[in-house]
Amino acid sequence: MKRIISPINSRPDRLPPGQHWTNKLHILDIAGPPFVNLEDYRFKIFGEVEEPVVLTWDDIQSLEKVELIADFHCVTRWSCPEVRWIGFHVNEIKKLVKIKDTAKAVMLHSLDGYTTNVPLEYFFDEDVIFAYMLNGKPLPADHGYPLRLIVPKLYAWKSAKFVYGVEFMDENRPGFWEQRGYHLIGDPWKEERYSY
Ligand SMILES: Nc1nc2c(c(=O)[nH]1)N[C@H]1C(S)=C(S)[C@@H](COP(=O)(O)O)O[C@H]1N2
Ligand SMILES: [Mo]
Numbered sequence: 001m002k003r004i005i006s007p008i009n010s011r012p013d014r015l016p017p018g019q020h021w022t023n024k025l026h027i028l029d030i031a032g033p034p035f036v037n038l039e040d041y042r043f044k045i046f047g048e049v050e051e052p053v054v055l056t057w058d059d060i061q062s063l064e065k066v067e068l069i070a071d072f073h074c075v076t077r078w079s080c081p082e083v084r085w086i087g088f089h090v091n092e093i094k095k096l097v098k099i100k101d102t103a104k105a106v107m108l109h110s111l112d113g114y115t116t117n118v119p120l121e122y123f124f125d126e127d128v129i130f131a132y133m134l135n136g137k138p139l140p141a142d143h144g145y146p147l148r149l150i151v152p153k154l155y156a157w158k159s160a161k162f163v164y165g166v167e168f169m170d171e172n173r174p175g176f177w178e179q180r181g182y183h184l185i186g187d188p189w190k191e192e193r194y195s196y
Helices: 057-061 091-096
Strands: 002-005 042-047 053-054 066-073 078-089 105-110 115-119 129-134 148-150 162-168
Touching: 042 105, 057 129, 066 129, 066 148, 078 091
Parallel strands: 002 066, 042 162
Antiparallel strands: 042 053, 066 078, 078 129, 105 115, 105 162, 129 148
16 A cells, blocks of 8 residues: 655644644534445546546445545644545546546535535645545544545645545636635645635
8 A cells, every 4th residue: 555644744834824733633514424325325527527437435445545644734723633544546536537628626526515626736736635544444424434535735624525526627616615705725834714
């Protein structure tokens, strides 16, 4: 299994401005965990791609496994150090679909109705994975079972839990929190908390 240690973990400015360390992942979501039956679960890749793809849970398990160790920064000012995730790297998506040149950003779609947008240059980064395990165990329901995105270099609201779809978009359109004033990018080192 490939191991990635997010480069943010070794930066001298490791703790972004206005954040404090906590040793716990606080649970934050808009509606609580949805009920998921893995037999029926499907992961869809669509939008600005040549041919959309639909994966089953077995398909996801057959993708190359990676382990990511990364700090997790929530916009509500807590940061949790060295969280251990296992899943598949976002580059696996490039092997499954041909992304059109018109694609500029992705929208993550979640089973609780949540959405969040990530520009392509942040999405296809060395430390971005779709995770199905946390600290050596299957993702707990509260933390995004069965699958979630992890984007260590952006605030945690971009790390969509309960994900069922990735939509490639021709512009960086706002998701759930972004429509309510959160920043369209969300870089913690630039304190991109709000869009105003
Ligand atoms: N589907 C979904 N994903 C979500 C959210 C949500 O409400 N729904 N909340 C986000 C926010 S604001 C944060 S801080 C993190 C929290 O992750 P955790 O509950 O695993 O700590 O999940 C993010 N992903
Ligand atoms: Mo958050």
